[in-house]
Amino acid sequence: MSLSHEDVQEILGLLDDLDATELHVRTRHFTLSLRRDGPTGEWVQATTTPGRTAAPPPASAPPSAAPPPAAPGLIDVRTPLMGTFYRAPTPGAEPFVGVGSPVDEDTVVGIIETMKLMTSVHAGARGRVAEICLDNDRFAEQGAVLMRIAPERAGAAP
């Protein structure tokens, strides 16, 4: 069973007569924590469901193996958010870029989907794509390297 809204209301009614500022109830079925909050001393609650213990590990897959160290002079393109990495604008479409593609700072090189929000990934540097470090439709951990750019040398032709 879980605690209904009405149950909580009833408990709150009883508590208003008490002098306590915090209350913790634990039964076989539920755990209820209440505390008085703010200047008016109104109650706020945190209910928990049996079996909840310490915070479980993050839901995402274990951090993917770090990509091989970058060759000297390459610039990492990192994900702006953790999320699913897409290399193409639509499934089955041509990837935004491949190894050897010329890019500049604003070139979109991929999309990251986090909580249903699509965020464009920009190359952030002028040059050519040297390496793709994460496959399409794979999960990118916070700060993961998606690809690397060989920057254009000053004065070199684009």
Place this chain on the structure above:
Amino acid sequence: MIRRLLIANRGEIAVRVLRTCQRLGIHTTLAATEVDLDSTAARRADRVVPLPGGPRAYLDVPAVMAAARAAGADALHPGYGFLSENPRLARACAEAGITFVGPTAETLAAVGDKPRARERAAAAGLPVLPGGEATDAGDAVDRAERIGWPLLVKAAGGGGGRGIHVVEHPGELAAALDRAAAEARAAFGESRVYLERYVESGRHVEVQLLGDGERVVPLGDRDCSVQRRYQKLIEEAPAPGLDPALRARMHAAAVAFGATLGYRGAGTVEFLVDGGAFYFLEMNARIQVEHPVTEAVLGVDLVEEQIAVADSRPLWTPSAGVTGHAIECRINAEDASFRPSPGTVTEAWFPAGPGLRVDTHVEAGTVVPPFYDSLLAKVVAHGPDRPSALRRLAAAVARCAVAGVDTNVALHAELLAHPDFRAGGVSTTWRPDRLVAHG
């Protein structure tokens, strides 16, 4: 008689459906992906059946049907989002002799294809905005020129505000079509898009329907104009300051549309209100996120009524009109610039008290995965009138304390205190983005 129900969803709506089922004595099984096996809904369900295939398995009809069979379920509640409006799931349930708590597969197909639903609404006499489907890039340009600029690109298989893009100039059209198609494909498994005139000054007002396949009744309206990225942030019932004659016309239009469908279940007809005119936008053939505000002012449990009509029991009709006013804030895991904030919740305190309701799946220790939407909790306040509901909600939001992930609690406090919102009837362009430009 429904006795064993499979919940094919997650998050707060799974917890919400569980609560009603437990009150009704219906055995519940939750179908959960691996990342959700430790979720609040999983802990509260009578039984959990794992959905194999990774985080996207909520979109996998065969996997969901296998879970329903494994659970020995005689009914399936799809919640909102995911497969809730997917005709293939409704059909698979029908073929397996499992009651789908929702409309028929035919109805879902009719309203799920948004451009076709527009045509159907127009045929039923409802006003629609200029627009239509864009089958290819050339076709899109022609159609766009006829509609005029700015316009919206929307996902044909969409809904819930996903896959919508404003296009200001012809030069932006091709990129917007691509992006909308990508989002649509990712969110709905369907990349078709359509175009529609963009009305900047409109209000989003929707009418709640309940039907039993023969009769359709309107269960009041809701105003959901406060949005960011086409995602509703604050909803209220009834829509404030709506002209009574306009309201009556909108209710009648919604019922007329429901009647042409022979609608069974709970559904919502969404309208854009522009001054004294209104236009059909789409129908959502499912329970809405914001249903609690309707429940508050009508004293009804919409999930219970969904189950009742699915079970061929009598259609509930309100004995009186709405009582008072209710407002809901969606507490999301996102930072001040609306960037999603997945992670582990370390602390979660929500207000309790008279006239307050909090629907949440979040407790201390809850993992908010990056794969699903960012809704953490819905805080709903009900009062005898709008000012009292607003006062109650503002006090309630101030008492929400969630740590471990970023939330938009502070944004809600600002919105509720804003004179425009307090006056009531803001338009969908009343952007929180502008309001929190300093954030």
